Every structure is written in structure tokens, then in C-alpha cells.
Amino acid sequence: MADKINRVVLAYSGGLDTSVILKWLQQNYGCEVVTFTADLGQGEELEPARAKAELMGVRPEHIFIDDLREEFVRDFVFPMMRANALYEGLYLLGTSIARPLIAKRQIEIARQVGADAVSHGATGKGNDQVRFELGYYALQPDIRVIAPWREWDLTSRSKLIEFAEAHQIPIPRDKRGEAPFSTDANLLHTSSEGLVLEDPWAEVPDYVFSRTVNPEDAPDQPQLVTVAFERGDAVAVDGEALSPAALLARLNDLGRAHGIGRLDLVENRFVGMKSRGMYETPGGTILHAAHRAIEQLTLDRGAAHLKDELAPRYAELIYNGFWYSPEREMLQAAIDHSQEKVDGEVRLKLYKGGVHVVGRRSANSLYSEKVVTFEDDAGAYDQRDAAGFIKLNALRLRLLGRRDASGDEPVSHTARR
């Protein structure tokens, strides 16, 4: 498999695994490694990654450390939020949505430095390998992709440690032993999976959580927060205009404090197996609830229902790694078209792990108190229209009923087969 590669751009976290990969690429492919480390809001110092890369012989001009937080939220998280996307009804896609951006930046760097390959540290069982590589191939069809976890023989943690020791790769003390679970983090969420989480009947241990307080330890007083939207995107919190990343960070702080956005999920991976994960999406959970609420007021029923029907497919595409696909873009075009008037404010109550919408208002509201009121509506709605409406909606059912009538009993349509 070790055919000639000259220069490879590695998605490099600075951690043990990608450091081993860095060295392994140098050795196994005899190629130059370019490192790319993205700040997506994972909350880690990135400069140590630079030092480590230098230590392993990466040329300083080949060490890329980029703050992508604003681009991440503005061009990836927000478009997805416009769709109310939930994978399998529940998951806010925090890991999935970060991968296409990393892939895009890697390809940009590859072009810039004239690299002929890219590499990542995702394993061969997961979804992330798919997401990275579909991104690479879509943006640079002839790129070479190196996925060390599918190639090498460092198939156990002890072999990895051994390799690290043999090559003077620093091993964090806490990585000597097996970590009890694996995580991924960015501004939108932290995910945890594996090992102690592998029994789906066993409750997730408390030490797994890192982004939210336990709801039971959250404040006894609820907190009200107001989120303002323009064209479907959140633009302000409690009246303060914020950039996309700053806004999400603010909501994360609120969500963390109130224990919001924990999700214990058994999900279906694109590669065909079920896995169990724990997700913490504090700000994203608030954002999702708020976006639905502002749409309630400003989105027409036809648009809203079409969106609801398209959302599972859209979420599946992102989960499976098809961000850069014509069908995801088509759905995005439809969704974005619907958001032109999705402006206004939503008030939410945060309390002990829960987000509760308590009010929404908008200059673009389609809600008409005059029409809906129980009181005299001064002719805004003629109740007799409903008779014709029902009659014509019923017509096909009546024709059907006449055809299928038999005997004296109404057909039971409800018994289970």
C-alpha cells in the first residue's frame, strides 16, 4: 500500500494518536507531513500541537493552525440549524457537521503546499472516516487519502504506546492506560463513546460529562433567555448582538450551567452497525428549540410541513458525510428559501436540564389574533366556509365509504393486523 507519496496534509490534533500517525506517515510513506490543526472551539490549547509537530520534524511553514470557529458556526452549524435537523429524531449532529469544514481546509492547504495526499485519524469502524473522505474526494477528486487506522498493524493500545515510546513521541500520563471512553469536541458539542459506554443498558457514569453540569446540580432558579433571529439565523442573545461563534459560545455557557443538552443515544452508523453515544450539546439544544419556536410564528404551514418532511433526509445526508453533495445543496436551497422572513424573538426558560419556550414575537408573524380569536372576529373568518371545506375534503372518503360499505357495521379500520 506504501506507493509513492510526496507530501501529505494530516488533520492533526496534537494528541497521542495523531502524533503516532504523523511519525508513521513519515516512516511508512517516506513523505513530508504537513499538519493542520483547527480551532473549532474544542476548548484545547493548540500551540502545544505546533511544538510537537516541530519536534517531529515538520517544517514551520508546514504547520497550519487555524481558528475556524466563526466559519464553522456561520457556514455549517447555522445552515444546518435552519433545517431543524435531527438525526434519528434526536441527535443534533455536532460531530458530523464539523468534518466537512476540516476536509475543506485540508484540501485548501494541500493545494497551497502542493501536497498529493491527505490523512486523518479516524478509525475504520466509524462514520468520521466516511465524512472526511467524502469531503476530500468531492473537493479534490484525485487526491490520495491515507487512513492509517485501516492500514497499519498498531491495532491495540499497547502497540500504539510501544510505537510512541520507540519514536520519542511524548505520551501524556493519562494516556498510558486505556482511556475509559473516547471523545470529540467542538463549539457545538462534545460526544463520548466506547468502552464504559458500550453497554446500552448501563447508565452513563457521571465522569463522562464534560460540557454540562448534572441537571440535579443546576440552579434551583430557572433563567429566562431571549434569542433573536434574522433570516433564520440567531443574531442576538438577551438583546446583545453577537457573531455566530460568540452567540453559540454564550448559549453554551447558559446551557452548561443549567445542565441542558445531554443525550444518551443508540444510533445507526452509516457503516452498518449500531453504536451508543453520549452527546452534550448545550447551546445547540437551546438554539434548536428557539428556531422551531420562531418558525412557528413566521413560517407558513406549507413551508413548515415540507421542511419537516425533508429534515430527516437532510440530517441523514449530513450524518453520512454527504455535505458536499448536490442533493444536500438542493435541500439547502429549499430550506434557505423558506427562511427569508424568519425573524423575531423567542423567550425560553432554562431549568434543570430543560429548555421551555414561553413566548415568541415577530414583525413577520403570520399569527393573527383577529382571525383565531374565540371572540367576535368582525368578519375576518366566515365559519360557514368550513362546511364547504369539510364537504369537499370528505367527498373522496364518502365515495370510498359507499363503495366499501357492507352490512350494518362501520368497518373497523383500527384493529392490528
Add this chain to the structure above:
Amino acid sequence: MADKINRVVLAYSGGLDTSVILKWLQQNYGCEVVTFTADLGQGEELEPARAKAELMGVRPEHIFIDDLREEFVRDFVFPMMRANALYEGLYLLGTSIARPLIAKRQIEIARQVGADAVSHGATGKGNDQVRFELGYYALQPDIRVIAPWREWDLTSRSKLIEFAEAHQIPIPRDKRGEAPFSTDANLLHTSSEGLVLEDPWAEVPDYVFSRTVNPEDAPDQPQLVTVAFERGDAVAVDGEALSPAALLARLNDLGRAHGIGRLDLVENRFVGMKSRGMYETPGGTILHAAHRAIEQLTLDRGAAHLKDELAPRYAELIYNGFWYSPEREMLQAAIDHSQEKVDGEVRLKLYKGGVHVVGRRSANSLYSEKVVTFEDDAGAYDQRDAAGFIKLNALRLRLLGRRDASGDEPVSHTARR
């Protein structure tokens, strides 16, 4: 409009409005009225309805009071729960799902007593008139339907009271003044709407809630509950086998105590307007979460995703009153087919308004620790297969990328149009 009607079956609650309707039907149509009062778990005494009907001259054998709670949950709520149906992403359809059963029983009674018409007390602005009448027409295509609210001139509360007084209809003291909102209740939920709820920016006042404690007043200790499923239906709580209605009642008790299942919603009515409602669905909210969790373990991805794509349509059909339609039945057939192996147990934590799944297990689990494990899987999964999987999934994107490539930059697919 008052053409000749001989006998009409009225959906009769015993309350002021339907008592006025009873009298109005007798007077206006000069017809015999048959009353039908259903116990759907709304938590009201029904015998007073009998007394009132008798008082207004309904023949004793024409007063029908039926306990439909088990049928309601078994044949309506549970099939709907199998679908994970949520209207507009959030609403558990508690009112919608009761209407087809009432309509069905009314038609059965109409056949039994030889009535030529049916009548209901739903207004001309709401969804319930549609749901009742589509049910009537589907089950008895040539039935006459009388919807007094669309016909009469008792268009204000004072006229209604006046009519009641003029006809010796007892007026509950608290109905003299205008009620501050309107409610509907059954074993699945209580809905509230109108008047004090009509401003969607104003928080719902505390006195509106009747089925749940305020989460802030709920116990400070979380409570664990285990729900067991067979073929997609809940069959036991904490190890105790229960009938459908008893099970839902049990979950309602738990949900009430922990403040679970409140929903403040602005929704789109079938008749074309937006309205704001407050729903309380304590047990149903627990059931919904538990059903999704047991499906996570036992449902194949293909089935699960198809269900997720069909669910918005299915929910819309129920909301709009098309329970007795071929398309709802087709979707039900598909959904029920998927539930054959949906067996097992789910553990949930109830706390301060929240339902949190903390574990699930099943003899029919499709989750395979052996396959998914981070540790050595002894050949259960060959990571190299992933390379081919990705390559072929990427092929069309690569062909596309080659065609559309231009210049040195990867196309940005993410900018908003």
C-alpha cells in the same frame, strides 16, 4: 338549513355548550336527540350528563354513556405511538387522536337507534369539526351532519347564557362569566387554548395547567421508571403488566408528579390559521421517549429512517382528521410491519419536567458490542471493507468534482445564496 331530521346522535359532554346544543337541536330541527357521552379518561363524572339529558327530555334508552378508555389507548393512542408521531415536530396529538373514536361510536349508535343525523359541539374555526365530520362521512357516507356553531346565531357567550336561561338549562356558576381559556381532556392529554393564551409572546399563566405540577415544584429527587414493550406497544411499568389504559394512567401519575409533558405551541390549523395552545401530555411524553429508545436497539436502520421520513405525513393526517383514510391505513401497515420485534425494556429518569433515557435492553437487540467495540473484535468487522465502501460512495462525487473543477480553489458549497 332546517330540513327534516328525525333523530340525531349528539356527542354530549353534559357541559353548558352541548346542553344548549341539545335543546337547540330539539327546537330548531324538531327532532329527537340521542346523547352519547364517552369516557376517554377526561377525569369527569359522567352520570350528571345522564341526569341533564333526562331533564331535557331525552329518552333513557337514548342516553349512551360508554367507557372507551381501553379502546382509546389500545386502538388509537398505541398505533399512533408506534409511529413516533409528532405534529410540527412537537405535538403529541392528544386531541386529534380522540376524535375518530368518538365519531366511530356516534355512527355505531346512529345505526343502532336508526338516527339520520349526528351532531357535535366543535366550533367553525377549529380542527375538531373537521376531524369529527371526516370520521362521520368516511364511516357513513350519507349521514347528515349538524354543526350548530356554524349554523346558529348564538355567537356570543351572553347569547348562549340567555338561551340557556330561557330554556331552564342549568348554568354552572363558573360558566356565568367568560372562562379565561378553553380546554379538552382525555387520558392522553389536556389542551388549553384561547383568550388568555392568545398572545404568543405572553407566558402561559400558572392556573392554566391542570395535569402536571410546575417543574419547579416537582420533587428534588429524580425517579427512575422502567417501561417494557412488546411489538412496539408498552405492556408493563416497573415490571407490572398493565392494560393499555391502566398503563397510560400510571405513566400520567408519574408524569404529573414530575411536571413532565408541558408544551407551549403555536401551530398551524388545517383550516388555515395559526393558533397558540398549551398541551399537557404527561404519560404520553414518557411513552414517546421510551418508544424511541426501544426502537434504537431493535429497529434496523432502513426501517427506522423510513419511519422517520413517513412520520410527519402520518402526524399531519391524524391532525387533519384523516384517520379513516386509505393513506393513513397504508402508513399504519408499513409502521406496524416494522414493530414485530420491538420488544424490551427502557429505563428513564424523570426529573423536574424532563424525561431522560438512561438505558435500554432487549432480547431482540440489533446492537452488537462485538462488532462496535473499540477493542479487538476478533474479526467481526474488517476495517478494510470501509475503504471500498467509501470509494464507491465517493465515485459519483469524484466524477462530479472532476466535471465541475475550475481553477485552483475548491468550490465553496456553503455560502448562503
Add this chain to the structure above:
Amino acid sequence: MADKINRVVLAYSGGLDTSVILKWLQQNYGCEVVTFTADLGQGEELEPARAKAELMGVRPEHIFIDDLREEFVRDFVFPMMRANALYEGLYLLGTSIARPLIAKRQIEIARQVGADAVSHGATGKGNDQVRFELGYYALQPDIRVIAPWREWDLTSRSKLIEFAEAHQIPIPRDKRGEAPFSTDANLLHTSSEGLVLEDPWAEVPDYVFSRTVNPEDAPDQPQLVTVAFERGDAVAVDGEALSPAALLARLNDLGRAHGIGRLDLVENRFVGMKSRGMYETPGGTILHAAHRAIEQLTLDRGAAHLKDELAPRYAELIYNGFWYSPEREMLQAAIDHSQEKVDGEVRLKLYKGGVHVVGRRSANSLYSEKVVTFEDDAGAYDQRDAAGFIKLNALRLRLLGRRDASGDEPVSHTARR
């Protein structure tokens, strides 16, 4: 119903029915009538409509006769063709797609002349009343709509004739007796329905057809035609660049000569009944086939399949009159996004009622002979990738099979329930 109307814009064909309506509006509403006659390519002289309107006292500056053919094809037919829209799998929506344009122009004129109402000649049983009126209301929410067929008592042909005679409305000789069927025509199609067509078992008589020769009378020699596309729209025929309307007219000539585009259909109307119609869509049928063929070459699978899934809904929206709805526009945005690269040429053979695609080519082709070839592909595709692709696609089915295996026989999944 005759409350005060000052000025009404009538969609006026100049025929007997709308002439009677013109007079009836003047009499019944005591209002000024403004006539609007559109040339949509129906192939009739329009100046006689002017003369007749003048005769009935319409002010010359209130007689609008507009040639809308190019707008019709460019802004309505072509966008719909991009979607490959077929109602109920077969119908090319020739009548449906014209109504929104007429409605739009009527509203424009109403604003221009300060009219407070619009009127049309569609009956109360059909779809066209819905299409007109949804268009009116969407574009001018407070407009008054007068639908004489739902209001007046001229419910039989003889009453209509009588009214015409009584008011000196000229009656074409062939309209004295009952026409044996009813038609609608524009540049896209001619539809025929009613009376002699009402028995769906009886073959449509030959005299019903007006736009196409009988296939049996078509030339014995097939004819080849080449249609060129840009961004999903046809732009040239046999190498000659043509405007949208000119292009459709050219294809109509070809289709007519070869007996192409006849459709005998029993369809489901939006108002709830089934009807039987005969459609002739000569050029549109060629266009539809050609568009599908050029998409085969230039559209990615993901985009193509998404379009196929959305097309029935899109067609239903147009059929039901929801052209000016957010959901139609959302779908259009998605569809249009997919058409950016749909360029190239399609060759078709026209013969005896059939359209047969025989070739297609494009500078934007995604078809790769190099990849697909049975011969040596020089490494363009690694067949071993297929093994991994299949293995991972099969994984969930294998897990399922293991769970559900019982006894020695493979489960039969095929028997009918």
C-alpha cells in the same frame, strides 16, 4: 351575495359563456366590467373578443388583450418541465400551469384600473376555480372574487342560451346545441372532458382530437429531431435557436404530425371526485422525454433521485393550484439548483405516436466511458472496492438475519399477506 362591487376584471375568452358572464356581472352587480383576454397560444383569433366586449359596453381602455405566450412558456412551462412533473404519473399539467399566469395578469390589471373584484368562468366542480382563486388570493389577499357558476341560476345550457338571446349576446351557430364535450387549450396542450367522454370504458371518439393526427394516420417514416438544452431549458431544435414559445410551437408542429402526446386519463380532482379527460400535449411530450434524457447524462444520481422523489408532490401542488405557495417555491429552488449544468443535446425519433430517445451528449456529461467500460479501464475503477462496499451495505442485514434466523429455512419475505 350581490353586495357592492364597483369594477371587476373578468377573464374573458370572447366565447358564449364568458360573454354571458360579462352581461350577468353588469346586471347582477351593477358594476363596470373590465375584460382581460390572454393569448396563451390557444390558436384562436382574439380581436373578435374585443369587438364583442365593446358591443356589450366595455370601455375601450378597459379591454385588455395580451400576448402572454413567451412569458407563459419561459416562466411557467419551463420551470415545470425542469421538474419532470407528471400528475398521477402521466399528466403534463397543461391546463393547471396556465391558470396562475392568468390570475397574475388579472390582478395586475385590477391594480392598474382600480378594480375591487375579479371574476372567471370556471365551474364549481372543477379544479380551475381553485387554481384561479388561490392565485388571486395569494397575490392580492383582499380581492373580491366572483365565480358566477357557483352563484347564478343559469344551471342548464338552455337557460344560458335564453339569457344570451334575451340580452343580444351573439350565439355561435355551433353553440346552439349542446357541445359534445368541453375543451381548454393553450400552447402546451388541449384538454377535453365531459359528456361523450364521461364513460371511462368507452374509447374517445376521433372527433375529440384537435391537436394531433391519429397515430395510424401519421407518416410511415420516422423523423429524427434534436433538442438542445441550457441550464435545464430547451433552447434549440435541430440546431436552430428559438425563443421559449417559438420552440414549443415548433415541437407542437412535429408532435402533431406524428400523433404524439395523446393521453386518456381518469384523474383525481382536488375537489374530491374522479374525472376522465383526454389530453393532447404534442410538443410537451417531446420536451419531457428530451429533458429526462439530458438529465440522465448531466445530473448526479443524488440530485436525480431527490428530484424523482419530490416530483409527485411538486406536480400535485401545481395541479391543486398552489403555484404561488411557499412550498412550491421551495421545491422550485431545489429543482433549479440542480439544473445549472443540464446542458447538451438529445436526439429523438418520432414515429406513429411514439417519442423514442436514441442519443444524448453533453459537454457536462457525468457519464464516463473510461469508468464504465467492459474493457480494461486502466485503473479507473478498482473492482475490489466493490467487496467492501457490499460488505458494509450488508452489515445491518446480516445482523438482522442473525437475530431473526430460526430453523433451517430462509424466511420467505415474499408471500402476500
Add this chain to the structure above:
Amino acid sequence: MADKINRVVLAYSGGLDTSVILKWLQQNYGCEVVTFTADLGQGEELEPARAKAELMGVRPEHIFIDDLREEFVRDFVFPMMRANALYEGLYLLGTSIARPLIAKRQIEIARQVGADAVSHGATGKGNDQVRFELGYYALQPDIRVIAPWREWDLTSRSKLIEFAEAHQIPIPRDKRGEAPFSTDANLLHTSSEGLVLEDPWAEVPDYVFSRTVNPEDAPDQPQLVTVAFERGDAVAVDGEALSPAALLARLNDLGRAHGIGRLDLVENRFVGMKSRGMYETPGGTILHAAHRAIEQLTLDRGAAHLKDELAPRYAELIYNGFWYSPEREMLQAAIDHSQEKVDGEVRLKLYKGGVHVVGRRSANSLYSEKVVTFEDDAGAYDQRDAAGFIKLNALRLRLLGRRDASGDEPVSHTARR
């Protein structure tokens, strides 16, 4: 790759390619080969396959030759026809639908003879490998699959011939040279692809067609045929009751004579590339048209439209090889539910390559002349109901229009972005 296999069941046609595979399996895996040859109506003698297998040392009791024609049509073709399935809008799935049956029978034989592997002759670029193998794995999750075309080095025709000569495998005279295209045939269709067909601009040469006469050579007289249906399945032709396979054969004869069912298609394969094929589906094309026609009369709109929306997905599942998947079965359950009353007769005119429905009738018809008639309907339909129907359907559009109105011009919703 040659790990220990004891006994393998080969899908064996008796042709050159699978004969080479037979020998190669024996040599390469040192295993016993069991041959399975299915009569699916491909129109070839099967006994020569027996002789050849014996010649190559297969034990007589290990040679399986089964007539599966009735099962094929009854349990695979007919269920698919109920769905009106068309892949990419046009293709009747003739090859796709045969593969699951072959896979099923191979697995049955493998269990019967105690084989540990199965093998097929599909190449590594096509869809058939996927369809076979997904079938194998779904029905027998732990089966070993050998796909010689993905494993061996006989990558050119000359190497194949050489291998055959070296092993005394008889080579049909016409297989010495390269065949100009490749075919697959069964009772439903014949497909042709590759080589002379690889240029999608070049017209398919006449010698490619084998199942239909050229429409230009078809009879100058049209022929009428009547197809009768019960529960969605065809049961009689021109009044003669026929078994499923006999019926399809009869329609094939008719279709062949009239040049019906040719399709020149560029399609998207599941493995990610586009390919060009020529399909001939004479009887299936008639059946498809007839089934749609009988549904027009007997299927409710709600059912019909839901079917139309589900059909592309259903077709894709079959094309991609997911016959034995929960989601295909769910869709089948929905579709089959809709077919209970799809009975009646359809008359079609066959002429010069075209199938034209000219009439349909049914005891279960939902078409009501009384309701639809242009003449007096004696109160079957109240045209005034339409006013209310339209008003309520328009309500949301009016609220929208009011909100979005600006200035004096109606918004143009039609311009291309």
C-alpha cells in the same frame, strides 16, 4: 483469498463465463462445486447446462435445474408491479427483480447440500454483484461469498478463452471473438449493455434487439387487448384466465409483435457510475400501463398519491438490491394494503411501439358519473361547497400575502434565480 472452502453453490448459466468460473472454483479453492441453473423464462435450453456441469465433474445430485417462472412472476414481478415501480422514471427493473429469487434459491440449496459458500458470475463494476450478495447475506448472514470477477486475473476475454482451452471447456463458436454487447434475459425483459452501446449519443444498432420487432416493422393495424386485474394483479388476458407466468408470456408475445417496451437509458448504478443500457420489456410495459389505468378507477386519491410518492424509493431499493430489507417490506405492506379493491378490466391498443389505454371499468370503481357530470347532478355535489373549500385553502396564502405585500405590484414568484 483462497482460504478453505468445502462446497460452493454456483449460479450457473451453462455459458462460457460461468463454466470457466466452475472450473476456476474447483482449482483455486479445491472445493466441490454445486451448480444451480434457474429457468426464469430467459428462453434458453437448460439441459446443456447439466451436460456441461457433469462433464466438469459435478456430481449429478449436485446439479440443480429449477423452473422458477411462476414463483418469479407471482412473488417478485407482480408485487413490484403493484407499486408501479420505475427506476429513474423509466426502467421497469427487469434484471434487478430476478436477482433476489436466484439468491434465495441458492441459499436454500446451500442449506440442503451443506455448502459453506455461494458464488456468482457478476462483474465487479455492476449492480448484480450487489443484488446477489445482499440477498445471500440477508438470508444466510454467515455464508461465504465468492465473486470470481473481483478475485481472479482473467481480466480480458483472451485470458478467459485461454483458460477455457487449457481446461477443455467447450467454447461456443460465436464466443471466440468478443461479443459486441452483453445481455441478461428473463420472462420480464432482456437487457443489453456494453461495447457497441457505450457511446450514449450513438443509436442502438438494430441487431441488439432480440425481444421485440422494430416498431417500423410492426403490423399496420392496431390490436386491442383487455387485461383483467384482481387485488392489483393481472389475472386474465382477453377474457382468458392465466397463471402469472403464462399471463406475462402472453403479453410478451403481444408486445413483441407490436414492438413495445424498448428503452434506451443512461442510468445511475448503485456502485456510483453511469451506464447506458437498452431494455426490452414487452409484456411488462403493457402490464405497467394497464395497472396504472385500473388504479385510476379503483384507487382513492390519498392512496394513489402516497403510492406515487413512495414509488421512487421503492424502485431504488429494488434496483440497489435491497429486496430482503425491512424498508422494502414496509413499503410493500403499505402498497399491498392499497390493492385490496384494485379489480377490473383495462382495454389497451397496441400499435407500432405504443401502448394506449382506451378504456377501463370495474365493479369497484370510485368514478361517479353522477357526481362528475356536466349535466344536472340531482344534488350529488353542491357547487357552493367549493367556495368554502377554496376560502379555507386560501386562508394561509392570504395571511402570507398580507404580510409580504409591498408597494403596488404583485410579487413575481416566477423569475429564475
